[in-house]
Amino acid sequence: MTGPGEGAPSAPGLRQRVRRPNDVAGLATAAAALAVLVLAAVQAPEAVGAVVGVVPAVAGDPLRTVFSVASAVASLALLGVLLTVAVDAARHRRTALLHALVALVLGLVTGAAAERLGDAVGGALAVVLTGPRDDAALVPVVAAVAFLVGADLQRRRRWGQPARWAVLGALVSAVALGNLTVAGAFAGVLLGAVAGLTVRVAAGVPPARPADDVVRAELARAGVHVGALRVAEQTAGFLRFTAADATGDVTITVVDPDGRGVPFVRRAGRALRFRTSVVGRPSLTQRGGLERQASSAALAAAAGVAVPRVLALLSVGPALVLAERPLTGTPLPAAGECAEQGLAAAFAALRRLHDVGLAHGSLAPDCVVVLSDGEAGFRDLRSAQPAAGDLQRDLDAVALLVGGATVVGAGPAASALRAEYTAGSAAPRLTALLQPVALPPAVRRSVRGAEVLADLRKELAQPDGTTVAAPRLERFSVRAILTVAASTVAALLLASQLSQVSIVESLRRAEVPWLLAAVGGSAVTYVGAALVLVAFVPTALSLGRTTQVQLATAWLTLVTPPTVGHVGLNIRYLQRAGLTVTGAAASVAVSQLATVAVTVAILLVVAWASGVSTSRLSLVPSSDVLLVVLGAVVVVGLLIAVAPVRRMLGRRLEPLVRQSLPQLLAAVSEPCRLLTALGGILLQNAGYVLALDASLRAFDVSVALPTVIGVYLVASTVGSVAPTPGGLGAVEAALIGGLTATGVPVSAALAVVLAFRTATFWLPAPVGWLAFVRLQRRHLV
Template identity: 75%
Template sequence: MSGGGGETAHPPVTRVRRPNDLVQLLTTAAGLGVIVLLTLQTPDAVATLDRTVPTVVRDPLRALFSLASVVSSLATLAVLLTVAVDAARHRRAALAQALVAGVLGLGLGAVAERIGDAAGGVVADVLTGPRTDAALVPVVATIAFLVGADLQRRRRWRQPSRWAVLAGLACGVALGNLTLQGTVAAVLLGGVAGLAVRLVAGVSSARPSDDVIRTELARAGVVVDALEVAEQHAGLVRLTGADATGPVCITVVDPDGRGLPLVRRAGRMLRFRAAVVGRPSLSQRGDLEREASSAALAAAAGVPVPAVMALLAVGPALVLVERPLTGTPLTEAGERAADALAAAFAALRRLHAVGLAHGALTPDCVLLEPDGTVGFRDLRAAQPAAGELQRELDTVALLVAGAAVVGSDAAVAALRAGGADPVPPRVPALLQPVALPSSVRRAVRGTGLLGELRRALTGPDGTVAAAPRLERFSPRVILTVAASTVAAFLLASQLSQVSIVDELRRADPLWLLVALGGSALTYVGAALALIPFVPVALSLGRTTLVQLSTAWLTLVTPPTVGHVGLNIRYLQRAGLTVGAAAASVAVSQVATVAATVLLLLVVGWASGVSTARLSLVPSGDVLLVLLGAVAVVGLLVAIAPVRRLLISRLEPLVRQSLPQLLAAATEPRRLATALGGILLQNAGYVLALAASLRAFDASLALPTVIGVYLVSSAVGSVAPTPGGLGAVEAALLGGLTATGVPVAAALAAVLAFRVVTFWLPAPVGWLAFVHLQRRHAI
């Protein structure tokens, strides 16, 4: 260990396990499994495909292919011998590895042939090939040997081996010694054997030694002393050293880590929109090249960043040499932190002016140099030719990171002092956790910092620009889709004998009209539930049209999101500020939830339907369920992290809604109107569900229908899909069948209920939406 405090760099590890080998092994095994599964599940189709592949049966063409087969076999043997000799001379461990892989391939091929003989039928005829003159075992052994020999860096022999093996396989298929499916299966089986050995034993590292690195650096004019490891993981190592001028940072990227950035960035590109991630590099080598070009752009903008001294190719590795930036991090700047943050915003504006986004701004990344200038520690996540949204996300990240050090008011003042006056209109809306680097997001989690910054940035009227959509799919949506897929498979297995068409044909149209009428009542009830909590006078007709307009928005947004957003916009147009409008909608939502929960408990007590179990049980059991629910809630509240999360989520809502709730409670007329609206809204939905059941000759006791609807509504309200799509249907169907409704009638009733309450109101809601827009009501 040197005095620098880091780990002394030693010659690189001689054997490494490449992540890309694991990915290839899993992919190859999955492909082999698919072929075997298709052969077992669809033998007729596989046999038909095998018959469509022509074989050569007549001379002189067959004689020509036989000669080509002999030549390709000799070429394959020559390639195998050459690879073995080359490995023995230069890579003895690779030779042992290849021999082990070849032996394993022989064993797997022999076992596969025996399994094919035992299975018989299409498995023996297609996968393992004819028993006379079969070539399965040698093919598997050859592929396993070549894959185990690891020819990635032996390009001299890689291409000849591929062509020789490909020619031999083509001749085997043409002569009928191998089937097409059997050939693919043999190649995959050999690949599995070779990759498994490579993964277990490891492969020779492509990373150059320290002596080689120092020699190449000396040729480039950078003479460094002993190197120390600062950071190391698959395919990348960061070394530190010093030359005559000062410290030097050296980043070495080799092919051993190939595949890791692709997996990470592919996941990020799938989750976030292209405007957020830009065009990220999918390899570590590309990252290093982009970091070097970003440093050049930053230097052109006059922003201090680590200076690039050299970018060298050392064998298969790429080496980036930088002069690190020295200075005091923002977190240690003390009284100078506010001025340093303002200078950082000015520097960031210069980066953005040349089209460069930093991409990972944290407090430790901002450095105050001895001469008073401010720069950035590294540009590993920098994005040249960045779009407007990426630049705004940079501003948000630096604002939040700075606020964590100097406070929200000082951070906003620094933002404006740094040249962002006026503040970009979308910055307040982008103050959300998903827009922040992971370290900053963890630092502000559980605090009210984002809310403080948002309030400090909004104008006098509290207006905030609409937030651009950042994510394609949130983890919540992915989990919901996965759960819905599982539920769909389970449901399909139960409905395989049900004729839905026959059920729909015998529907009673009069009851369907009643269901439609119940759906219409829900919008009047929603309007009545909102009006009493608004401090200005609202028209019942226009407010009802606004609620009807939300039916259109639920096609493209989760059920609560579109409803709340449109109501806030409506109240703003009616003369309320954003804060007052949000508070009015929040208190309406709180009252609705409270009344609905109370109604569910009353119905559960009366009918035996509880939120935990949709079945008729004695009232004593309901009491036990309620007591159990109270106990679970009490245990959750007793857990400190859960308690803090609940307080952070509920406290702002209670603070906003409590004054108006108390005001409504002191005015019986307003309170009665609100409760009447909530009951009317729920009654409309219950009427629609009961009428839908009656339309298909099914019925339940009224308390049971109410309980089933309320539980399904609760499920739909937390589902992230538009209008609770999928979640509501599954909850309704499960509740109805659990309470005794036949599956066919329950499915038809659920479809009818969702048509009259979700699908049919949507086009009418669009007309109402357009009408209200023309009248400037929303």
């Protein structure tokens, strides 16, 4: 007796054994985790000892008796599962039984070798690899796990859950009785997984894809009688055939779980890179993708749009089979003189598709088919997204516009868009989406190095010059990725410094009153921020309530980049207070602009005031502060010298200045509001400086006040442009660098920065969450 996909006859060359990508990935992951565990035992034995000590062995009765009985029951259950899997494999999957037995032998050898290695090396490695020598359970665990992994229970899912529970019960009992340590249990599972996966990767597994005659037989049962199957496309876990029946051509797509690792990584990577509003909620499995493709085809047909007609969707063993009737027509690039008419028909069809909420998702010119009656249809719905949002549908229209422009030119493509899709005028938001990252890969490659996008922007320009800011499509920009990489390198360097100093010893010497003073300085900053906002709002606001809003932003900084959550919450608060969206945004922009301007002025004044001395008349700035300030100026200057950075700053700052300048001038004309704002900015900065100075004094570190101010302001500036939540990592690095540059020892600087960030960043966060919840309940944000 054979199951689908194993032992059935098939076409020559298509039924060879396969190596699943997820098996290879699993083997690499298990081997890497095992290497990390062994390396930790060698390099950090204290840490391994701490982990082992978390779960001590049970020593006294009656608890030990209970675990002894549980161990016996778990061992019998595991033995029963092993025998059941072996009998099942002998009946249905003889090759899987052979693999399981080979994996069992390899597991026995590997476990025994690990025990010998642990005995030879000793120390923490012995704790990990052998554990207690009396009645040690490492070898049985490795052998059992290797057998189950080698048996490939992905094909017999009914036994997978009992096997996992039996192994877990045996491990818990062994750890409780002292036959294994916690680290040894992890090592045993990883060694067994490595042994089993090594056999599966080395020997390969029978493909889950059904044989050709099985596919034909299942299709015939569904009423689709096709002849010979010809391979048209083949990738990991995906196979597309072409065939024919009495009516015409038939396309048959088969997906199986063997190659699920590849599409999962690709689609998960796309979902991580782009925002949900761009890619929707893509299916991460090929089976789910094929099911969505079939449902999308039905939805498109209901909208009167020509797409491949679904003939059957069948489950054949672990595989899924989709049979479709392909469109008969001419691809748009080959339409010749009919291309312009075909593009206009394609926009009309796309309009109908979008009206029922369906986005195509990958509209390249080859996907557009011009039919014999002059209408147009779409093929290849593999990326289709039902219930698509506005942005996804806009991306579809832009993809068809750009792809069509490569065939008929920018002018005719823009005319077709206006005539059949946007009802006479191109929406400004479509112009904003004319950027390479918004295009499908095939379209993006076709316009690389050409002027198609620039020509389309000219064709779609509004008569009044109206422009719309480009929406954010990616979750992570290149700048964010580079920042994370640089932060990782900085963290490694910082870790090497931490290994040479004792922060715990420094914290023990801290003076608590000064730490409380640092917390008080942190609290003052929220009152200052509230005063700044109140000063620039044309309506009266409660200072207490506004202070609560600023405190609530302390929680938002944990999950958003600096200034993003702060700005968004303030705008929402001002809207609730009766301001329009434009007025709220302008008020917040003015407060931010004024804060930046005054902060820069304070930094310059401090740099020169630091040189004034009572013993000598001098206006030369302190060398310490000057060093910090000049370093910041050099970094900013180098960034501005880069043309792309300069253009980016221009694009971002120009709307801000244009929007906030009128309100800023109005505030200047009212001395009371201006003084309130200035006082708020000074109070906010004074609070942070007080917190930093108190943190320094808590560890008996003496630094001149101008130097403290300069170090804080530079670190604050660095944190405001870092993409990490709350400037995490960037602020710490800037503070440590600034303090050590002014002569503070590394150990003291680390302890000071830890105390400062705890007082100003970590402690206010839970209080901010409570304030946020309270404001929400009162409908104030």
